[in-house]
Amino acid sequence: MVLSLNERSEMMKHIQKWQSLAVIGTIFTMSLVGCNEAQVEDNKEVIVTPPTVTVTEESIYNNAYESYDNITDFGVVINEPTEEELNQLGTVEEYEYDKNATESILIIPKYNGTKITVNTVEYTGERYITKDVLYSVESTPEGYGLLIKANRPEGMAQIGVYVTYKEKYVEHIIEADNGKDGESSKEFLKIDPENTNKIEKDIIKPEANASTYLEGLTRYNAYEVDMDQDGKMETIEVYCQSGMDENGRYLLDDGQDWALILRKGDEIYPLFEKSFIQLGGLEYMVYEDCDNYNRKHIIIYYNTGAAIMYYDCTYDEESGYIRRDNLYEASNISKLNEWSYKNCE
Numbered sequence: 001m002v003l004s005l006n007e008r009s010e011m012m013k014h015i016q017k018w019q020s021l022a023v024i025g026t027i028f029t030m031s032l033v034g035c036n037e038a039q040v041e042d043n044k045e046v047i048v049t050p051p052t053v054t055v056t057e058e059s060i061y062n063n064a065y066e067s068y069d070n071i072t073d074f075g076v077v078i079n080e081p082t083e084e085e086l087n088q089l090g091t092v093e094e095y096e097y098d099k100n101a102t103e104s105i106l107i108i109p110k111y112n113g114t115k116i117t118v119n120t121v122e123y124t125g126e127r128y129i130t131k132d133v134l135y136s137v138e139s140t141p142e143g144y145g146l147l148i149k150a151n152r153p154e155g156m157a158q159i160g161v162y163v164t165y166k167e168k169y170v171e172h173i174i175e176a177d178n179g180k181d182g183e184s185s186k187e188f189l190k191i192d193p194e195n196t197n198k199i200e201k202d203i204i205k206p207e208a209n210a211s212t213y214l215e216g217l218t219r220y221n222a223y224e225v226d227m228d229q230d231g232k233m234e235t236i237e238v239y240c241q242s243g244m245d246e247n248g249r250y251l252l253d254d255g256q257d258w259a260l261i262l263r264k265g266d267e268i269y270p271l272f273e274k275s276f277i278q279l280g281g282l283e284y285m286v287y288e289d290c291d292n293y294n295r296k297h298i299i300i301y302y303n304t305g306a307a308i309m310y311y312d313c314t315y316d317e318e319s320g321y322i323r324r325d326n327l328y329e330a331s332n333i334s335k336l337n338e339w340s341y342k343n344c345e
Helices: 005-019 063-068 083-087 193-197
Strands: 002-004 045-047 075-079 091-096 104-109 115-123 128-137 144-149 159-165 168-173 186-189 202-204 218-225 234-240 255-264 267-278 281-289 295-303 307-315 322-331
Touching: 063 075, 063 104, 091 128, 104 159, 128 159, 168 186, 202 267, 234 281, 255 281, 267 281, 267 295, 267 307, 267 322
Parallel strands: 091 144
Antiparallel strands: 002 045, 075 104, 075 186, 104 144, 115 128, 115 159, 159 168, 202 322, 218 234, 234 255, 255 267, 281 295, 295 307, 307 322
């Protein structure tokens, strides 16, 4: 069955209307199709065969993936799929990245209801970051596969595929060595255990109430650093709610408010939000990664009587803001000893 994009859009609206009436635990029938967000010609047509699916506990798994089951977590990538492999699928959607492409990649998700996006990517020297969304399938139906028409580049990758299911995702960058030079025609989408165990990254944006955010606090320390490497210096500043004695020493109580910010012009980024810290405080270290394009890192150490946390703050090229990763966290602890070589100075 061949549908135009307009017809397909109307079908999606109709499907979404009925999906909104579903009740958890009720067996219902629905038709799901992807939504093409790519810019294509008005006369371009896509092949869509909307299936009828009975949603039960057993049908969370895509039956098109059955022959690959128990191998991977999220799905399979088939380089240069055969007609036989394509004919085994109930629904094949096609995205043509390059109209002159002589190669193709088939994505088969393990789970029904998976979101798949095709994005442009850019290499920063450390990793590939996503840019523009070219194509998107919000919720894959039973028997689904996405066929991408694209030649693998000889140089840097240009596009990546992102497969998401229930807040977990896998990225597959389409590079020159994928499926070439005698490699297997199948690649499996595996979740990296290290990534799934990490606390999700935070993107730190400028504080809306910058003029009043630091009221009542005293600046303890300041250090200039070019975080985004634009040639202009930003300033790391540590603040605390305390006074000073006549010798310039800070008068700390058992607990007070602390804040650690990055100042960029008139904007301030709360790298550690203004918080009351009992029996402790904030420390930081700045370093430059000489093996990674001199990327700057700010390591923040949050230390209290019953908890410790380490954060790593870097400039995030994708968002244009500051990225904060949780490196380590322990709470509800009782410290037995704490030593530093600085105590010997």
